[in-house]
Amino acid sequence: MAQRYVMSIDQGTTSTRCILFDARGRLVSVVQREHQQYFPRPGWVEHDAAEIWRNLSKIVPDALAQAGATAEQVVGLGIANQRETTVLWDRRTGAPVGRAIVWQDTRTDRMIEQLEREPGAKRVRELCGLPLTTYFSAPKIRWMLDQTPGLQERAERGEVLFGTIESWLIWNLTGGLHVTDVTNASRTMLMNLRTLSWDAELLEFFDIPRAMLPEIRSSTEVYGTTTTVVPGIRIAAALGDQQAALFGQTCFAPGEAKCTYGTGSFLLLNTGQTPVLSKHGMLTTVGFKIGDEPAVYALEGSMAVTGSLVQWFRDGLELISSAPEIETLARTVQDNGGCYIVPAFSGLFAPHWHSEARGVIAGLTSYITKGHLARAVLEATGWQTREVVDAMNADSGLALSTLKVDGGMTADNLLMQFIADVLDVPVVRPMVAETVSLGAAYAAGLSVGYWPDLEGLRRNWHRAGQWLPAMAPTRRDTEYAQWRQAVELTFGWMRPAHDSRRPAGTDLIDVILDDHRQIEHLLRELRNEDTDRARVLSELSALLGAHFAATERILHKRVDISLDQDILDLEAAVEAHIRDEERTLLNELRRSLSPSDRTALGRAFTAESRNYAAIVRTRPTIPHDE
Ligand SMILES: Nc1ncnc2c1ncn2[C@@H]1O[C@H](COP(=O)(O)OP(=O)(O)O)[C@@H](O)[C@H]1O
Numbered sequence: 001m002a003q004r005y006v007m008s009i010d011q012g013t014t015s016t017r018c019i020l021f022d023a024r025g026r027l028v029s030v031v032q033r034e035h036q037q038y039f040p041r042p043g044w045v046e047h048d049a050a051e052i053w054r055n056l057s058k059i060v061p062d063a064l065a066q067a068g069a070t071a072e073q074v075v076g077l078g079i080a081n082q083r084e085t086t087v088l089w090d091r092r093t094g095a096p097v098g099r100a101i102v103w104q105d106t107r108t109d110r111m112i113e114q115l116e117r118e119p120g121a122k123r124v125r126e127l128c129g130l131p132l133t134t135y136f137s138a139p140k141i142r143w144m145l146d147q148t149p150g151l152q153e154r155a156e157r158g159e160v161l162f163g164t165i166e167s168w169l170i171w172n173l174t175g176g177l178h179v180t181d182v183t184n185a186s187r188t189m190l191m192n193l194r195t196l197s198w199d200a201e202l203l204e205f206f207d208i209p210r211a212m213l214p215e216i217r218s219s220t221e222v223y224g225t226t227t228t229v230v231p232g233i234r235i236a237a238a239l240g241d242q243q244a245a246l247f248g249q250t251c252f253a254p255g256e257a258k259c260t261y262g263t264g265s266f267l268l269l270n271t272g273q274t275p276v277l278s279k280h281g282m283l284t285t286v287g288f289k290i291g292d293e294p295a296v297y298a299l300e301g302s303m304a305v306t307g308s309l310v311q312w313f314r315d316g317l318e319l320i321s322s323a324p325e326i327e328t329l330a331r332t333v334q335d336n337g338g339c340y341i342v343p344a345f346s347g348l349f350a351p352h353w354h355s356e357a358r359g360v361i362a363g364l365t366s367y368i369t370k371g372h373l374a375r376a377v378l379e380a381t382g383w384q385t386r387e388v389v390d391a392m393n394a395d396s397g398l399a400l401s402t403l404k405v406d407g408g409m410t411a412d413n414l415l416m417q418f419i420a421d422v423l424d425v426p427v428v429r430p431m432v433a434e435t436v437s438l439g440a441a442y443a444a445g446l447s448v449g450y451w452p453d454l455e456g457l458r459r460n461w462h463r464a465g466q467w468l469p470a471m472a473p474t475r476r477d478t479e480y481a482q483w484r485q486a487v488e489l490t491f492g493w494m495r496p497a498h499d500s501r502r503p504a505g506t507d508l509i510d511v512i513l514d515d516h517r518q519i520e521h522l523l524r525e526l527r528n529e530d531t532d533r534a535r536v537l538s539e540l541s542a543l544l545g546a547h548f549a550a551t552e553r554i555l556h557k558r559v560d561i562s563l564d565q566d567i568l569d570l571e572a573a574v575e576a577h578i579r580d581e582e583r584t585l586l587n588e589l590r591r592s593l594s595p596s597d598r599t600a601l602g603r604a605f606t607a608e609s610r611n612y613a614a615i616v617r618t619r620p621t622i623p624h625d626e
């Protein structure tokens with residue numbers, strides 16, 4: 001009989017991998033393709049979902065060809081994917097709406113500041129287990145719906161669909177099945193952690209139409225069969241990549257944990273069948289759900305920037321030409337020379353969750369060489385792990401006794417030793433380093449009966465590397481204190497919009513767009529019956545007055561909108577003003593103004609708004625309609 005395989009796809013932040021595994025969990029073939037990273041503005045990160053799909057279409061047949069196998073020999077396909085990254089697409093044509101917004105993207109930081117002030121903000125974490133930050137899908141969806149006129153209405157009619165990457169890939173592979181798995185759904189901020197279904201309160205909070213959302217399914221079940229690329233393969237599992245790694249590391253029992261060190265790093269602890277809400281900055285997430293069995297939950301400590309700091313050292317600073325060279329360079333010195341790098345490139349994730357933080361290099365003196373910087377880069381991953389483990393221990397009431405690791409950075413011995421040193425526990429690495437792919441394969445294999453049970457999978461786990469702690473406690477404590485001091489320096493760098501502390505040099509177009517988004521937000525708030533209308537009307541009145549005054553004085557454009565009119569008429573007039581300005585005036589300004597003019601006018605516009613706010617506090621406000 002012909003050999004049978006499980007196929008897994010790992011759609012990661014930087015590349016997509018297709019791997020065939022045999023029954024003993026051994027790799028039979030591996031094909032990988034990178035996709036382009038788009039950084040259109042500081043803090044923005046985008047992917048082209050169509051490119052990711054094209055890459056997948058190439059690597060799947062290539063992986064089969066490399067193994068000399070046919071589709072009939074594949075018992076099932078498991079998909080693991082970068083989580084949270086948000087794709088919108090047209091149900092009819094299947095074309096993505098703009099680029100996908102990647103999990104690292106911080107463009108919604110101001111929106112988050114505003115949402116935090118909303119009455120329902122406190123409930124969000126209780127319902128979905130996640131803090132309000134730029135990281136998750138809901139604010140990204142909201143941002144996309146706000147950007148394109150008419151998109152919200154189309155989403156309400158179900159003409160525009162949302163999915164995380166596995167959902168997008170399954171849609172394409174099956175010719176239109178719109179599903180997501182429960183682990184990915186648990187990263188959107190829209191799923192209720194206990195009912196495992198979309199939550200009405202959360203949908204209303206973010207104003208996201210239910211019609212655009214996929215159906216939530218288990219992590220292991222046959223969703224459908226591929227109809228394209230290589231037709232006839234059962235899609236038998238899907239998991240977020242970090243949950244897939246938890247599965248691949250066979251952390252099936254409560255108390256078992258792993259940390260995957262890739263672009264970012266993610267430590268997950270299996271907490272069993274009850275969700276544990278963190279008091280120390282961990283996320284509560286779904287670990288996996290096997291068929292009809294109850295879901296298994298996890299606590300997660302997410303570190304946004306770890307391997308990507310090494311990439312920045314290589315590509316941004318050009319101090320090394322390949323990632324492994326960082327270890328060689330770091331070994332040219334004995335220690336970090338007092339230098340710390342806190343890579344808050346996407347704000348700070350666990351356990352701090354400061355969307356407005358930005359990175360620092362602290363402790364610079366003329367003594368510091370690129371060797372010290374290389375050490376500081378690696379140590380940043382170690383210290384971030386320490387912060388996460390401390391928080392995890394505090395939440396679970398247990399002390400982690402060993403850390404199972406995997407991912408690209410585990411090739412770095414100096415780093416692995418440093419992690420063992422700062423955690424003061426052994427660090428162990430399994431034989432198969434491709435744990436994400438292996439986890440997706442395990443889940444798919446279980447789903448179709450290729451592997452009978454979890455115990456059999458456990459027996460496949462073999463230790464390949466171990467690092468034991470060797471750092472003196474006093475050194476550990478002193479350096480940890482310095483790290484924490486450096487972390488504090490990153491807080492509060494980016495200020496929210498409409499905060500009087502907004503930096504004076506803000507770009508004009510951004511200032512106007514910020515005003516528009518804030519005005520729309522207040523109008524939306526007015527439609528909410530539970531809202532404090534008097535407060536919102538007074539905020540809206542102040543903002544409209546300041547915005548119109550600045551538009552007239554700085555842009556010399558007359559605004560014929562009276563604040564003294566019925567709220568419905570005012571709403572229509574304001575919406576027309578926003579539409580008109582964004583279609584015409586802003587594009588003209590983009591074409592005609594130089595960057596320095598934009599900054600100067602942005603400063604003037606902000607100053608004029610503030611001036612108005614200061615002198616017109618007693619001017620008439622929008623009339624109450626009750
Ligand atoms: N020897 C090394 N030392 C430190 N970092 C490394 C080393 N080798 C690879 N990396 C980092 O690991 C990351 C790649 O790991 P991988 O698990 O493939 O990531 P992902 O799945 O997130 O794409 C890159 O960010 C790279 O900079």
Ligand SMILES: O=P(O)(O)OC[C@H](O)CO
Pocket residue numbers: 011012013014081082083084103240241242262263264
């Ligand atoms: O694709 P990776 O390995 O960088 O993982 C990304 C995470 O899933 C983001 O939450």
